[in-house]
Amino acid sequence: MAIAIFTTIHDNEAMTTFDDIEVRRPGIAQAYLALLAAQPGRPLALFAPRRVGKTFFLDHDLAPKAKEAGMLPVYADLWLHKSAPLEAVNHALEEALDDLRVPRSHLGKLAKTPVKKIGALGASLDLGDEPQRRPLPESAALRLDALVTRLARQHKGQVLLMLDEVQTLGEVPDGVSLIASLRAVLHKRREDVAAVFTGSSQEGLARLMTTAGAPMYQFAQIIDFPFLGDEFLRLLAAHFSKVHPGKTLEMVELRDGFQRIGFKPALMRDVVKAMSAEGITDVARGIDNYMASGHQVAIWRALLNSVDAFDQGVLVVVAKGQPPLSQATLETLATIPGSKPTISKVRSSIEKLKRNGLLSKNAGGTTIDDPLFAEFLSKKGSMGLALPIA
Numbered sequence: 001m002a003i004a005i006f007t008t009i010h011d012n013e014a015m016t017t018f019d020d021i022e023v024r025r026p027g028i029a030q031a032y033l034a035l036l037a038a039q040p041g042r043p044l045a046l047f048a049p050r051r052v053g054k055t056f057f058l059d060h061d062l063a064p065k066a067k068e069a070g071m072l073p074v075y076a077d078l079w080l081h082k083s084a085p086l087e088a089v090n091h092a093l094e095e096a097l098d099d100l101r102v103p104r105s106h107l108g109k110l111a112k113t114p115v116k117k118i119g120a121l122g123a124s125l126d127l128g129d130e131p132q133r134r135p136l137p138e139s140a141a142l143r144l145d146a147l148v149t150r151l152a153r154q155h156k157g158q159v160l161l162m163l164d165e166v167q168t169l170g171e172v173p174d175g176v177s178l179i180a181s182l183r184a185v186l187h188k189r190r191e192d193v194a195a196v197f198t199g200s201s202q203e204g205l206a207r208l209m210t211t212a213g214a215p216m217y218q219f220a221q222i223i224d225f226p227f228l229g230d231e232f233l234r235l236l237a238a239h240f241s242k243v244h245p246g247k248t249l250e251m252v253e254l255r256d257g258f259q260r261i262g263f264k265p266a267l268m269r270d271v272v273k274a275m276s277a278e279g280i281t282d283v284a285r286g287i288d289n290y291m292a293s294g295h296q297v298a299i300w301r302a303l304l305n306s307v308d309a310f311d312q313g314v315l316v317v318v319a320k321g322q323p324p325l326s327q328a329t330l331e332t333l334a335t336i337p338g339s340k341p342t343i344s345k346v347r348s349s350i351e352k353l354k355r356n357g358l359l360s361k362n363a364g365g366t367t368i369d370d371p372l373f374a375e376f377l378s379k380k381g382s383m384g385l386a387l388p389i390a
């Protein structure tokens with residue numbers, strides 16, 4: 001009772017800062033679950049750039065909806081475990097299995113342990129061994145198979161496997177065979193498991209599909225994950241007006257600004273917070289100020305300094321919209337002291353920068369992944385290259 005009252009008070013006080021602003025998208029989660037149910041064995045692959053809210057969605061929208069539907073959501077971030085992605089998946093499944101199998105209290109654990117022998121006079125009670133199963137297979141692929149089956153049986157319902165940043169699989173040496181294993185298990189155990197992947201790089205996805213041949217392409221349904229929209233911007237504007245009575249942020253300006261920063265909600269929130277601190281309502285100016293702030297410039301400098309002078313030059317060239325493999329580019333890059341630019345050097349620099357997440361490839365060709373960083377770079381490089389830039 002006391003807890004219920006407390007919760008109500010807490011709810012009423014919610015949404016008191018910009019940081020509390022969150023958009024929930026249960027409808028989208030529901031739609032994805034319906035798609036999964038309609039095509040057993042076929043995962044969904046949600047693709048969108050970095051920082052637009054994919055992980056947030058898995059955690060706050062998809063997992064709760066899946067639970068409501070009787071599924072057991074299991075999450076693994078493959079990017080965090082680049083060197084051994086399949087092991088990371090297995091580990092997540094093992095943790096989930098432990099959570100189900102080992103009851104929280106010691107009492108519960110004892111109660112599950114069968115009595116092995118009762119003394120002749122009924123005086124001594126001997127507890128049997130802890131509950132045990134056949135050991136799991138050694139190979140990661142076989143373990144995945146066994147774990148999925150056991151987990152679904154234990155849960156008495158379907159497992160929803162959520163694999164975040166799945167393009168990582170395209171970047172590991174044995175990626176092709178990993179994908180084949182994953183695909184085989186998800187198909188064979190389609191009664192027991194459904195899967196949702198996310199990915200941040202179109203390039204990574206393309207590589208996954210081509211290196212694995214037809215499998216991945218036919219196997220996963222690829223979906224463009226939708227950006228947040230007016231709902232989020234309206235909440236920002238409403239809170240701004242609450243803090244600054246009489247001042248309003250125009251929706252048109254907010255929309256333009258949100259697009260300019262690449263639809264990244266945390267970044268947009270920071271911009272509006274800074275505008276609130278300054279008391280300004282012009283969103284374009286707010287973004288300009290934000291970009292010029294010492295803090296932001298320091299972050300970009302650090303990002304730029306994380307790569308060598310040649311790579312910095314390539315970033316600037318791309319930011320300025322110059323075709324990276326052109327003669328003009330080679331001439332520009334030749335102004336970097338000590339560099340002897342060749343097409344193949346530029347190519348391998350681009351590959352490296354893509355792996356670092358600084359560049360990405362989309363329909364428009366190779367671009368800087370973060371549009372604000374692109375603006376910063378194009379300004380930096382406007383007077384010839386004059387490297388080192390930072």
Ligand SMILES: Nc1ncnc2c1ncn2[C@@H]1O[C@H](COP(=O)(O)OP(=O)(O)O)[C@@H](O)[C@H]1O
Binds near residue numbers: 051052053228
């Ligand atoms: N629906 C949302 N409502 C409010 N803020 C969000 C929402 N989704 C994401 N964010 C904010 O954006 C940040 C980045 O989102 P995240 O899910 O990590 O992006 P991604 O996984 O696409 O890289 C989050 O930490 C959160 O602050």
Ligand SMILES: [Mg+2]
Binds near residue numbers: 051055
């Ligand atoms: Mg993420």
